[in-house]
Amino acid sequence: MNSNKIKWPNSRILELFNIENPIIQAGMVWVSGGNLAAAAADAGCLGLLGAGSMHPELLKEQIKKAKSLTKKPIGVNIPLLYNKTEEQIKVALDEGIRIFFTSAGSPKTWTPFLKKEGCIVVHVASTPEFAKKSQDAGVDAVVVEGFEAGGHNGRDEITTLVLLQQIYNKLTIPIIVAGGIGSGAAILAAFAMGAEAVQIGTAFAATKESSAHENFKMAMCKAQFNSTFLRMKKLVPVRLLENEFAKKIAQAEDSCATKDQLQEILGKGRAKEGMLNGNIQEGELEVGQIVSEVNEILSCNKLVQKLKHEYIAAKQSIL
Structure with a gap:
């Protein structure tokens, strides 16, 4: 067909x-x-x-x-x-x-x-x-x-x-x-x-x-089955591609960080920095689990x- x-x-x-x-x-x-x-x-x-x-x-x-x-x-x-x-x-x-x-x-x-x-x-x-x-x-x-x-x-x-x-x-x-x-x-x-x-x-x-920045697109192409995680439930839950920023959030959550502490790590403009500007280590990279x-x-x-x-x-x- x-x-x-x-x-x-x-x-x-x-x-x-x-x-x-x-x-x-x-x-x-x-x-x-x-x-x-x-x-x-x-x-x-x-x-x-x-x-x-x-x-x-x-x-x-x-x-x-x-x-x-x-x-x-x-x-x-x-x-x-x-x-x-x-x-x-x-x-x-x-x-x-x-x-x-x-x-x-x-x-x-x-x-x-x-x-x-x-x-x-x-x-x-x-x-x-x-x-x-x-x-x-x-x-x-x-x-x-x-x-x-x-x-x-x-x-x-x-x-x-x-x-x-x-x-x-x-x-x-x-x-x-x-x-x-x-x-x-x-x-x-x-x-x-x-x-x-x-x-x-x-x-x-x-x-x-x-x-999306080419760096972000290439990061998606390299993702594995376990490359995304749901983070920041104390703020607004978001599924992220794992990178240095996501690891910092994970460590903070494992240490029982408060909502204000998580917000401080997140800061402002981090999604733009990662997804549009291509900072794939410190940016917030929002992707679905199917990215692999x-x-x-x-x-x-x-x-x-x-x-x-x-x-x-x-x-x-x-x-």
Whole structure:
């Protein structure tokens, strides 16, 4: 079968976002700029800008860049815990964005407003409880994200497989599954368990179009099965690629460091220093547990083609 003409299972997500493939490129801090969102969109997926690391003016610039590179739908991922959220939402609306993924806050806060503006709203949840609250708040779909995912995670450490089983028959809106998805076989498994799309972060972070520093991309390619750890649960849990900074955090946690002591070690701007500027020893490198399966830097298009080929092969192997 030609992967360009793949027939996906029935998915409301394809119609909701007007996309060809039920794959969402995650909106990640420091790596998901206009180039990546546009490339993912042109590959038939939904491309998301990661607004969490962008001041409103930068977000405006990156939206314009993405729109100059593709005519296909793109969206933004906006964490709701920052004081710039309202301004980011205004900028995105002014620039014509009508697909919003929200996270790290209550879906009740902005969903009614965005729906009145004619937007599609998706919220990210790490527990069955929050997934149900997202549906009750009126979102169009929910991302259920297991703690295998990179970056900031839920405190309950529910795995993707378990979380999907806990929630798939309790919601009526479409489910997008995230956390540890890095192959076509994983996409097939997600569909078999009730998901209608997947959200992929780490594999897209390592693509040519990602704004991640080349040092960070090469570090991802060299990662092993045990190269990531969930750290800083006293602050905000985050999955990190092991380096000198992560080791300092681990040593502090083993010594029962307080929240303030951990914050002092973390400091400010450490994620930017690692992921964007390329300081792979002292920077904060946020990646998912599936990073060990990243072994080359592909274009977005080649990554998506690879996922589709793997999906077809996995499906044929069980027929």
